[in-house]
Amino acid sequence: MTRHTKLVTLLVLAALIAVAPLFFPSAFYYRVGSLVFVNGLAVVGMVILIGYAGQISLGHAGFVGIGAYTCALGPLYLGIHPSIAAVLGAILSAVMAWLVGRPILKLKGYYLGVATLGFGVLVSMVLSKEGAITGGPDGIAVPDLGLRGLLKDAGLNLTNAEFWYAFAGLALLLGAWIALNIYNSPTGRALRALHGSEVAARTVGIDVPRLKLQAFVISAVYASAAGSLLALQNKFITPDAAGFMHSIEMVTMAVLGGAGSVLGAVFGAAILTILPQVLTVFQEYEYILLGLVMMLVMIFLPEGILPSIGRRLRGKSE
Amino acid sequence: MPELMQFLLSGITVGAVYALIALGFTIIYNASDVVNFAQGEFVMLGGMITVFTYAAGLPLPLAAIVAIVLTAGVGVLLNKLAIEPARGAPVVSLIIITIGASIFIRGVAQVVFDKQLHRFPAFSGDAPIAVLGATILPQSLWVIAGAMAVFVGLYLFFTRTLLGRAVLATANNRMAAQLVGINTKYVMTLSFALSAAIGALGGVLVTPITLVSYDVGIGLALKGFAAAMLGGMGNPKGALVGGILLGIIEALTAGYISSQYKDAAAFVVIIAVLFAMPNGLFAKGSTDRV
Numbered sequence A: 001m002t003r004h005t006k007l008v009t010l011l012v013l014a015a016l017i018a019v020a021p022l023f024f025p026s027a028f029y030y031r032v033g034s035l036v037f038v039n040g041l042a043v044v045g046m047v048i049l050i051g052y053a054g055q056i057s058l059g060h061a062g063f064v065g066i067g068a069y070t071c072a073l074g075p076l077y078l079g080i081h082p083s084i085a086a087v088l089g090a091i092l093s094a095v096m097a098w099l100v101g102r103p104i105l106k107l108k109g110y111y112l113g114v115a116t117l118g119f120g121v122l123v124s125m126v127l128s129k130e131g132a133i134t135g136g137p138d139g140i141a142v143p144d145l146g147l148r149g150l151l152k153d154a155g156l157n158l159t160n161a162e163f164w165y166a167f168a169g170l171a172l173l174l175g176a177w178i179a180l181n182i183y184n185s186p187t188g189r190a191l192r193a194l195h196g197s198e199v200a201a202r203t204v205g206i207d208v209p210r211l212k213l214q215a216f217v218i219s220a221v222y223a224s225a226a227g228s229l230l231a232l233q234n235k236f237i238t239p240d241a242a243g244f245m246h247s248i249e250m251v252t253m254a255v256l257g258g259a260g261s262v263l264g265a266v267f268g269a270a271i272l273t274i275l276p277q278v279l280t281v282f283q284e285y286e287y288i289l290l291g292l293v294m295m296l297v298m299i300f301l302p303e304g305i306l307p308s309i310g311r312r313l314r315g316k317s318e
Numbered sequence B: 001m002p003e004l005m006q007f008l009l010s011g012i013t014v015g016a017v018y019a020l021i022a023l024g025f026t027i028i029y030n031a032s033d034v035v036n037f038a039q040g041e042f043v044m045l046g047g048m049i050t051v052f053t054y055a056a057g058l059p060l061p062l063a064a065i066v067a068i069v070l071t072a073g074v075g076v077l078l079n080k081l082a083i084e085p086a087r088g089a090p091v092v093s094l095i096i097i098t099i100g101a102s103i104f105i106r107g108v109a110q111v112v113f114d115k116q117l118h119r120f121p122a123f124s125g126d127a128p129i130a131v132l133g134a135t136i137l138p139q140s141l142w143v144i145a146g147a148m149a150v151f152v153g154l155y156l157f158f159t160r161t162l163l164g165r166a167v168l169a170t171a172n173n174r175m176a177a178q179l180v181g182i183n184t185k186y187v188m189t190l191s192f193a194l195s196a197a198i199g200a201l202g203g204v205l206v207t208p209i210t211l212v213s214y215d216v217g218i219g220l221a222l223k224g225f226a227a228a229m230l231g232g233m234g235n236p237k238g239a240l241v242g243g244i245l246l247g248i249i250e251a252l253t254a255g256y257i258s259s260q261y262k263d264a265a266a267f268v269v270i271i272a273v274l275f276a277m278p279n280g281l282f283a284k285g286s287t288d289r290v
Helices: A003-023 A027-052 A061-078 A082-104 A109-129 A147-153 A160-184 A186-196 A198-203 A208-234 A244-257 A262-300 A305-314 B002-032 B039-055 B060-086 B091-112 B138-160 B162-172 B174-179 B184-210 B217-231 B236-257 B259-276
Strands: B129-131 B134-136
Touching: A003 A027, A003 A160, A003 A262, A027 A160, A027 A186, A027 A208, A027 A244, A027 A262, A061 A082, A061 A109, A061 A208, A061 A244, A082 A109, A082 A208, A082 B259, A109 A244, A109 B091, A109 B217, A109 B259, A147 A160, A160 A186, A160 A208, A160 A262, A186 A198, A186 A208, A198 A208, A244 A262, A244 A305, A244 B091, A244 B217, A262 A305, A262 B060, A262 B091, B002 B039, B002 B134, B002 B138, B002 B162, B002 B184, B002 B217, B002 B236, B039 B060, B039 B091, B039 B184, B039 B217, B060 B091, B060 B184, B091 B217, B134 B138, B138 B162, B138 B184, B138 B236, B162 B174, B162 B184, B174 B184, B217 B236, B217 B259, B236 B259
Parallel strands: none
Antiparallel strands: B129 B134
């Protein structure tokens, strides 16, 4: 990827975010849009971990949970502003990722999968069992961010849905910009090198454990930020945000769109976020269709949807 | 002391179910290097199909056999339609395919059956048997005996029969196995059928104790996966020991520490074990091919 494609990616993303509302018939669409961006942000983090570094995590929703619950509990118990709480959540996630990542990133493939899975399960379990503090399985209210009120005072009057659409969109753009910069940086090159072959990477002097840990921590911060946004936007959060199914969703979104590319990540997030909204019409068959989509895409478009389509368009068969 | 005995007995019962699921994981992993996250759905199908065929008037043993055979068929279909076409895909894709299959099967079960909890009567009544001051349900003995029988059967199959060795050969090196005349496609089909049948058997055995509904699969799959990992993936002995160990750890945690965190204990132990022994309890040393 050259600097040129980085610019193109960001411009395409910005254009999509800016133009889409022209076709929105109701506030509901803004809401789905902002959900796409929030999930997209988390999945861009997964791209750094899976796509760049080639490591898998089946427990990243744990970090989403940490980010989300810090926004709920920080203001409640520490009296801090929700925005400070979001930053605190990101720091907490980074520290957790660092502590957890050091031992478990030695593991490979399925073993890494089960260890990260264990971490995610533990986080969601604490969130739902410590009901006295976290509100338990029924969830907990999250205070208002207050930014919309400030904008209103400054003369910019947005509806709640519009505000969160714009805010999440900007957050996604920022996240994408950072991820694209990492891709071209020495760190990004080293990550891709160890993805290709750990042994080869080590022989050319790359500190493999340190880099894996970096990718793990960065992706955890992305997940945490997405969790904070989700909590603040919904003004409510439940332990499901940290659950196993959410972790799987995040991995699926990343791989579905194309794990190597930021745009693919956003595309994957869009599909898996919008699909259930459409499928509520077929309520009974929602699971069947979701499972079917996951299998079919992975069987017939193993590189993910965007890269496979791109290849078709360029007319290269292999 | 009777307390400890009671916890151990219930731990071994639950552990035997985990062991059955872990054995299922092991067979498929051995033949194809795929960790099949839909393994828990086989248990669910075993229980659910038995419930509904029994309710339709079939005698219980026949209903159980029907359930096991049908589930084995589902396993074969899963292999033919989803795993075989994705041959050689990376680990992440395979995880997503099998989880997709798991969600799909759950969705179908929800439509075909219903969303209620079900059970059918225990095989040998519900009168608890006293053992060293503790009690055990006759059905628990069935579960434990089932797991042992499957383990012994598999052990003999893999070490004493030509077909079993063909499965191991396929696992070791698919190409080489093909070259010496092993029909690796048949081996794959067989592994999925066997694995699904074992899962279904687990479902049939445990339903009178734990009940069954369309959504029990994923939780069981995670526990079985963890048990298989604890013992070391691909090793039947590891699957058995890992499963029983996991069940006992859970029961002890529930009894002595906190019943809320019994699921947590399992994962804490697994992370600790993997930390010390990155390839599980029964791993042989592994080397990377460069």
